[in-house]
Amino acid sequence: MPISLNVNGQSREVDVDPATPLLWVLREDLGLTGTKYGCGVAQCGACTVHVDGETLRSCAAPVRIVAGRKVTTIEGVSSPAAKAVQKAWVDLDVVQCGYCQSGQIMSATALLEKKPRPTDQDIDQAMAGNICRCATYHRIRAAIHAAAKQLA
């Protein structure tokens, strides 16, 4: 069934079962492989994208729900908050293996877009669903604070 999507500012049409997880459509049909498959059950956050500016676990959402809405993936995220996050991530050398980092960056960006000066508690609550097996959590938190300072 044809479904019209807006992904990273571009109109795209895919012919898929409406119940297909959005993550599959992004990776397999649209070739946007920056968004990662981690657990497949909304437990790890690696597949996080933005839909109308809010975080969404794309492994646990049928593609039908994003028809007519704005989907942003790690390839297209480019708001001032996103740029601050990207710079802070590089400056603090946050990444270790990197597999979870697309999701981490998408969650951190969504937080800063809504709350430009987050507290430690804000960060913990917003990032609790993004797991990092390399345990880079301390650098992630420091980088979010650093990005917030850039945005101030």
Next chain:
Amino acid sequence: MKLQTGKSVSTFFLALVLSGAAFAADLRPADSFATVGDRAERSRALFAEAGKVIQHPRCLNCHPVGERPTQGTDMHPHSPLVVRGADDEGAVGMRCTTCHQDANFDPAGVPGHPLWHVAPKKMAWQQQSLKQICEQVKDPRRNGGKTLSQIQEHMAHDTLVGWAWRPGGTREPAPGTQEQFGALIAAWIETGAACPR
């Protein structure tokens, strides 16, 4: 022959266990309480029966006392860690809708409903007695400003309440049906809405 006997005995006990499970998951019909002569006692008995639904984990999980909802029949803390947030719909950057969509999504095992959220703190049911819950349900300051009639309508027809009987996946539904539950609440109100002692 011995094997057959053993099989028969096993089948008997299995049937017994299953019938017990089915019984536990049922609700008594509201009209079956007509035999309770005293009106207030009948009302209390009706609410106690409705309490099988109200205090089922499927309902309690989203009526937490604190910041975090629970999940599962064993009511373990929600995983991943989530909090109710300022509007009972999650924290900034980690909304309920980050994972819960407009319907159950079985490929990922994630439940859903268009209005998915945590009940407000003043409607906490966890760690409360059925008497305390009853008093909260009747109190307009703590029940969303509802009259008893509106409470009955909510219990009987609200679709998020109704999710408890259609939880999807391997989740155990609330006992009985929403229709039976609504009838119990209606009969409880008709008999004076008395709360358990």
